[in-house]
Amino acid sequence: MIRFEHLSKKFDDKVLFRNFSLELPEKGIVCFFAPSGFGKTTLFRMLLGLEEPDSGVITGTEGLRFSAAFQEPRLVPWLTALENVLLPGSGKLKEQAIPSPEQKRAEELLLALGLGDESGRFPDELSGGEKQRVSLARALFSASDVLILDEPFTGIDEGRKQTIFPLLKREGEARLILMTSHQESDAEALGAARINFEK
Amino acid sequence: MRQKMKKIPGFVRGIIALVFWVAVWWILSLIVGKEVLIPTPLRVLKRLFELLKTAEYYRIVGLSLVRITAGYFAAVLFGLVFGVLSAKFEAVQLLLSPLLSVIRATPVASFIILALVFLNRQLIPGAIAFLMVFPVMCGNIRTGILETDRKLLEMASVFRMKKTRVLRYIQIPAVRPYFTAAFRTSLGLAWKAGVAAEVLCNPKYSIGRMLYESKIYLETAELFAWTVTVIVMSVILEKLLMLLVTRLEKGRQEEKRGLSA
Numbered sequence: 001m002i003r004f005e006h007l008s009k010k011f012d013d014k015v016l017f018r019n020f021s022l023e024l025p026e027k028g029i030v031c032f033f034a035p036s037g038f039g040k041t042t043l044f045r046m047l048l049g050l051e052e053p054d055s056g057v058i059t060g061t062e063g064l065r066f067s068a069a070f071q072e073p074r075l076v077p078w079l080t081a082l083e084n085v086l087l088p089g090s091g092k093l094k095e096q097a098i099p100s101p102e103q104k105r106a107e108e109l110l111l112a113l114g115l116g117d118e119s120g121r122f123p124d125e126l127s128g129g130e131k132q133r134v135s136l137a138r139a140l141f142s143a144s145d146v147l148i149l150d151e152p153f154t155g156i157d158e159g160r161k162q163t164i165f166p167l168l169k170r171e172g173e174a175r176l177i178l179m180t181s182h183q184e185s186d187a188e189a190l191g192a193a194r195i196n197f198e199k
Numbered sequence: 200m201r202q203k204m205k206k207i208p209g210f211v212r213g214i215i216a217l218v219f220w221v222a223v224w225w226i227l228s229l230i231v232g233k234e235v236l237i238p239t240p241l242r243v244l245k246r247l248f249e250l251l252k253t254a255e256y257y258r259i260v261g262l263s264l265v266r267i268t269a270g271y272f273a274a275v276l277f278g279l280v281f282g283v284l285s286a287k288f289e290a291v292q293l294l295l296s297p298l299l300s301v302i303r304a305t306p307v308a309s310f311i312i313l314a315l316v317f318l319n320r321q322l323i324p325g326a327i328a329f330l331m332v333f334p335v336m337c338g339n340i341r342t343g344i345l346e347t348d349r350k351l352l353e354m355a356s357v358f359r360m361k362k363t364r365v366l367r368y369i370q371i372p373a374v375r376p377y378f379t380a381a382f383r384t385s386l387g388l389a390w391k392a393g394v395a396a397e398v399l400c401n402p403k404y405s406i407g408r409m410l411y412e413s414k415i416y417l418e419t420a421e422l423f424a425w426t427v428t429v430i431v432m433s434v435i436l437e438k439l440l441m442l443l444v445t446r447l448e449k450g451r452q453e454e455k456r457g458l459s460a
Contacts, residue, residue: 048357066357074354078372087368088358142358 001026002047002146007056009042016042020056022195029172031187032180034197040180041071044148067142071150073135075123081134082106082119088142109137112167114160129155140171147171149179153186165189238420247424260428263324263406267393270325271386274332278381282340292341299334307331307392311399320400324407327396328389335385343377344370379444386440390433
């Protein structure tokens, strides 16, 4: 079980967290709400070990595998959508005539996210929303215990979201999904636990 | 007029420009009227064909080529290694950067004269080519590594991607354009500096020696013929390298684009 214990973090003079504590469940979806600039992304970065807290500790992360869809898609420009999804795996990236189980799974994810026809395209041939979905597919593809989704629905329209929600719900039964969103309705539709930060 | 010119294919336009400048050369040589100063293009071409018929010509061009390209490829290899080391270890960069600055700022002629004191004259052209190429390659590789998108590397670390996988799919492709740019631009540099070194150190069977000797004996037509050889070789080398580089890159691109078709 992941615990944030008495975390404090500031950038320059701006205090993001002071004595912040939180306990997270092992599975399910948890959605964070806060005004922008509150430090949700920083909290995620600390959890991923990309940032150190000024004081306090994060416990219960030993041996956990993380995957993430960042605020910006972070796709490798010279790899196709399918290859980007396959990247965190261990198999070959090149599309195989007889698909490996890994490739099959990656293709299924792209299909589920409405990118069935886009799997051979490069990031510069995709729209912002499509890139975001490839990034989401990559995070879902990676075998992880904790999935971090930072504003995953930016640039994704309502209709598309409705097809993504069931997929996330199913994933949330097997692992912990931590996400941020600006819309309460997203959390509601996902049946997510909500955590509201107050300044 | 501009539109009309655009309709003419590129290579025809190139030939027109070439014919124009050869004509200028011809007229100039007729005005000067002394073969010793400016031989006519026809005279040079004749001398070149005479040279082309001798076995010695090929021996000379071949040996110059071997000497200089050996230095060039050694510099590519060492530049790669030290470029990587200087990007990874600040201490290497600290020690290397003044050395590279000195190499860049020193006139080639100084190096050649200096090399005459220490090295066998057969080795000097290669060593000079090495000095020309090494800083360019080293600098470009370092820049390529440092310019690799941090966000992609961070993504790879979050996903705990294996080092070999990060290298193969993120770092090497990110550095490749910097490598090919240095690979391509420094060849001409190496070739010209190498020939200059040959002129000054006079190794047996070398284009540089032939240039030097034709000047001594006032064989201006031969001097021009050897110069044409240097230029043509430079173009051929450049084209060969371009072919190699684009083949490597295109192969990859087409292979990828084929997937999206």
